[in-house]
Amino acid sequence: MATTSDPRRGFLEFEAVGQVFPTPRGPFEALRDINLSVNEGEFLCVIGHSGCGKSTLLNMVSGFLRPSHGRVTLHGEVIERPGPDRMVVFQNYSLLPWKTVWENVELAVKAARPELPRASRAQVVEHHLAMVHLLDSRDKRPPQLSGGMRQRVAIARALAVNPAVLVLDEPFGALDAITKEELQEELLAVWRVNRPTVLMITHDIDEALFLADRIVMMTNGPAATIGEILPVPFERPRRYESIQEDPRYAQLRNHAMDFLFRRHAHDVD
Template sequence: MQNFVAIHGVNKEYPASNGEKHIILKDIYLEIQQGDFISLIGHSGCGKSTLLNIIAGMEKASSGYVEVDGTRVKKPGAERMMVFQNYSLLPWLSAWDNVALAVDKVLSHKPKVERDRIVSTHLEMVGLKDAARKKPGQLSGGMKQRVALARALAIKPKLLLLDEPFGALDALTRKSLQAELMQICNQAHITTIMVTHDVDEALLLSDRVVMLTNGPAAHIGQIVDIPFGRSRVPSEIIDHPLYHELRHELLNFLHHQQQVQYQEVEKIPSLKSVA
């Protein structure tokens, strides 16, 4: 079976102030099948969001490349939609108009009545039918993120990219949106890559969890397969014996990376007081 997303030896580096190169990512290879939900985890600064931006086409790899559905990624495209933690909504437009702006741009070949139906359907899908005419300032954080999800999904992307989409939300809202996202991705068979710091979120939503080592020169340290079926009930997953084994495995990896980081700091006398 052909891989839907293929990351071929991606490296990312930036020039440092001393004239040398600061390596963010090194030798990233990853293959993703259509319909998979992949989570990227790792400590802050390991390049998770950078990798997501490269897949989105918003940043260029220093070397290596990414293919989506057999086409090399060279720039941003509507087939790869990103949802950010900060919602990225236009504050002077209503929820309806924020979604319609994307739909009218990407699906301009469709009749107006069809575009309106798409907007309406996706706002209803995320539970915002009655808030369609409200502006972002009138919406809660969870509702804003629902608008961002509706906007991303409305144009039928091949790949959904999520950069800590629920990180700024309270626990109850986050759990509600996680359940909605899981249901939507299952129904639409959307291929999804999500950056998260939340181990439980990764276990709940993912088919595989890809763990990155510390930067600089972060690489894939381990990939964990999540064996649960796609129609997951959080309470049942948490009670599953494998859940705690997998959770321990993820936390153990992150703890090891943290210990490595401390050891590196201890080698630098000028940084001991900072650590």
């Protein structure tokens, strides 16, 4: 049920959110009392050990899961189902292997924006493939592409729909270090164009410090909650070299490491 929009609310809100899953051994409380306000255009990274409920939070924003308690709202309205205003980029690319790069992006645009005439739709696809430097590969199919190129297609497909919220589920987790760094810089460059709100899961502290405006650090499950929110003070646009030379970088990194590996150490992560 939709709620009335309240100008005092944040753009994306988690209000007293909890999640309990039924199991053969009884109820399992994955999340407890999550309260978070995300600003429009903000880049937020969620970090924590396996089992801390990061993916559960993203599934709620995506509309794949309804919380057991509390609510998640966007523009003041309760998120009840998936929609084109929230696009997801997964670690495993999720491309249709029998379709070309162009067709993968065009299919999403056609589904989300059916009112666009064919010529306008083609312009949108071309623009977003150019943004991720894949226009020359438009006729290739995913099996012909490297992992980094496939993830570029997935990002272009998500952004071409012009979503209000971009949900990133460890999108660079399967890539080598050099490709990961290149794509992180490309992601920021593309994000600056339309500035969607981004909610991203990562296990990589350096990645979070490079990309995020704030880092949400989760406690361990069960009954995981937000342990601390770490503001990232570096000005944009950012370059890895410049922020790593900033003395605040080491301080923030050590603080996050202390949270994850001393205060909330995880024996099996």
